[in-house]
Amino acid sequence: MATFLLVGQFGNITIGQTLPSGIINAPPTTIGNNQSIGSNTTLNVRNSGAVGINFRAGLDSGSSTNVVVNIEGGSLGGGFWANRGSRVNLRGGTTSSVYVSDGAVFNVSGGQTGHVNLLVGAVLNLTGGQISALSAQQSPFAPYHPQINIYGGGIGDTDLQAGMRFFGGEFRLNGVEIGGGTIAIDGLSLLSGTLQDGRVFAISGYDVEIPLVETVIPAINPTPTVVDQGTVHLEQLRTGESVVLRDGGMIDGYVTAIGSSLLVEGGEFRGNCLLIDSELVVQQGSVDFAWASHGSVITLAGGRVRRATSDEGGVINVAGGSLPQGVYAYSEGIVNISGGVVGHSNLLKDSVLNLSGGYVSGLAAWDTSVVNISGGSVGDGFEAYPGSIINLFGDSFAINGVPVQSLSLGEPFQVTQRDVTLSGILADGTPVSFELNSSGSSQDHFFSASAVVTITRVEVTRLPGDFNSDGQVNLADYTVWRDSLGQTGAGLAADGNGDSVVDARDYAEWKENFGRSSASSASFEASKVPEPRSMAIACLLVAMVGISSRVRTIRSADNNRA
Template sequence: MQFSPRVRGLLAWLAVGYLGLPALAQTRSWVASSDGQWDDPSRWSAADPPDTLAESARFDVFGAYGVYFPPGAERQIDDLTVVRGDPSFRALSPGEATLRVAGDAVLGVGQGTPQVRLVRTRLEVAGELSLAPGSRLEVDQSGLAAGATRVGGGVLASSTTLRLLAASGVALGDLTIAESGNNDRAGVVNLELGTSAEVAALRIASDAPEAVGELSIAGSTLRQLDGGVAHIGREGGLGVTGNGSVAVFSGGELSLYDATVSATGSLVNSGGSVEVRYRLAIVGGRYAEPTAATLTLGPNAELAIEAGGEASFAQSGLTISDSRLLTVSDARLAVNGGLVGLVVSGGAVSIAGDSTLSGPVHVRGGGLTIAESSVARFTGDYSGRPAMGPGLALFEAGLTPAGVGFAFGGDVELADAARLAVSLHPDGWTNTLLADGTVALGGALAIEPLGGEHTPAAGDAFELVRASNINGAFASVDAPALADGLEWRIEQRPGSLVLRVAEDGPPGDFNGDGLVDAADYTVWRDTLGSSGPLTAADADDDAFVGPGDYSAWAAAYGQSPVAVPESGAGSLAIAALVLAPLARGLPLFVAGFPLRS
């Protein structure tokens, strides 16, 4: 029995939507590689254009040809299959036509690599839109919607390409690019010329070891729906040589909800804008901004760089503001662009493993934490609040501490290339380097000049470092000039390093009061073993406090511009000097030789 097209469509809807039964669709095939109207019966097998859910359309002829729709036409079919050939689906001007596919749309069957084009024709696929390896779909001034979209990996002859040109209302569902393929050709999706699109889940070359997948956004917008998960690239390992990449160019906007860039993946923002609404994890992969671009973290969003991953900002800065989180774990973050580099302002930065942060780092608010048994290497200048947590902060460039009230939670090491910058204030306040752990000195010490009208005077003292323990020494000290007769001296004790203004007194005058007396012995004893320039108890100028300095003090004892104490008083003083170190169980040095109690 023959039914009219309208009745056949009604039966199909009843079978699929109401009765829950599969529709028995009949396939109609385009019969020649020449232009024609979709509604022209002579162009189809059985002289019956597919236009109901009980019919599917099949294109299996070589050559390039056009399939035309009346302006504003809406056609619906069950499945769409393009085996081979280069059909172009077009709506006659003016207006846009719509082709609705209740099932799946397949481009490329067997060895077929069709090149399909939509011009002013919106394609809506309720099921899956699939581009077989080597096929191509170009959507020009049209719309596209699919429950899921699958763009195969490339083949030896050509890539597989979905190109969206000035397309609007594009909804790709779960988008998969290059689930298989080879290293020679890629599965490619391009958004160009003002295209606006959205996806749910996104997978790019995340399965096959040699798959190559590419997504590029230029002058267009792609938004990932809330709850969607994106995987770019796959974990590295033996035999894994593929690559999954996303490139955002000038005028491009990418809004991600939850995305992971794995070892073979990359996300490159070249002059565009990337927004992260929940989490962007660079797990062994790479995020790069080679040119001025924008990365925006939404409220409560996280940027995580882990497992050998790397994020670099060549010409832009990165700000971690209120409620945002930056995690760096066994990874590298390079923020070398912009005027300020990495700015922590109300947000949180967590560092774990052996991680490197290069470029300027400014901690103005919020917090930066180094986990236990972890090392944070700062190869750019660091200023502001210190790092919390018990891990090691290793500085290989400038360090300007915040001062009193803010202490590093763990150990601090100043490498050979480090430079500790300390500002002195007339009231004795300094931005002291404070640490709950050990501070290992090295590199250079830079003393900023006193402010205001204050002129340094003998006896002024400034605490530069306070920690549970201090070792090592500065290789150089850059300090402002003092008035004639005054000099800078550094007293380094186990838990404190103090800079003093002292009178230029005789050898052995370690505290700079112009006298060589018992008080100088105390300075020598407390700083014994310390080294570096301007060391207070370094009488022999060898940048080390040791036995030779004791000998110099002993030889000069009693020298002063004032009267020497009477013999009785002098004897008592000398007795005190001899007994004090012995009482403490310390060796007493006389002429460079230790005497033990």
């Protein structure tokens, strides 16, 4: 028989013993390590109350009945076990790790708890509060698994698991709106929605069926929220909600935005923003980190986004401003750069980058990623790894200075040579030159022999007055005009207006554009920001030109001499 020491009314209890049945309040009772309660016992933990580590609600034998633990405040140590026959109600306070056995119920409506471990046959009802991580034991003998009913609150680190049921609305599968019912999840699909308490969730999983129960959810305020002073903590944006951030305002928090929009006209956004079928437009101001996923679009027209990621059809459009830590795209993520300055960026499996303007300081293209370059420029750190595809669009291509004469308009050619210099004029008139090194460091150009490199001749948009096609209008172009003044015929370099004669009108063109460069011209064009979704579609059409089915191969410079 267990022994215990009473001082007052359960003032101190010997460690390692089972507490007496009845009602126990902490405080005033102090619960030490390795304590337990049995049948017909209720423990109430209130503010400033404390329970030691390895506490057992119900005996380990599973024979206890009518065991209740109410946690209104205070704290519980790690290794808390809810055994068969027990019901634990967390309404406030904090707990560390919690284990819920078969036949036990854990109700969470408030407070914060650490890692929750559910054994087969356990029940979790989440209506509020926060769980940092959740693990659920799965039995190979279906349908035996824990029962997890999620009405509200939040869960940190977890995957979709058998036994989960979501109660709420605005459900989406991979960003697409769906109704209630049982949803079969395969692959790494993303399930999102709004819970009954109005909180949003986004969670992925695989090979599991999840029941979605539609219930009444709180209404939203469709009027945009304007943040132009002070600091606002933001955690979520629901379908139909929008926020405008302006100078003088600050937003902090880790935001999940589903079917919503965020416009940054100024101010500062400190934290992360996960976008699901949502839109983020940055005109001025700064954003720490943004992630476009499942139909979302990030448009940077000005200001600064420290780092951005796209995947699963998410689109990043950069027309101005800066992305100092670059972009990271994978799993069908799309990046369109037409202006601005972008730091070193990484393209992983099945991602696409379309560069038509601006500057990227470095680029690493990995297996099955595609890079289409029609303008702009890339710094020294350009790495094309095995399986990547690099497509250049322009004119006047040359290998080691030898012109490639056999290019037909719109017909792609594959360049298989390595350790040579590939140069040309991109479609926007910018000169390009890549060292196709077969080895080197991350600070050099590196093009694997297993990477695909193509060049496609297209009509080049020449910078007016740039008669020598070096991307700048300067005195060197005046020299070209002066030396050919009075000449007639087709294709004259200094025939700016295309009337087959070099004359004073061509000089006027040079004078009017003196000092301009391809970069400044691109910046001017980038100021005309198109609708993000239209821009993405247009760039995709360029990327989908049938290169793979029409590629011919350039194997040596000698084969391409005039």
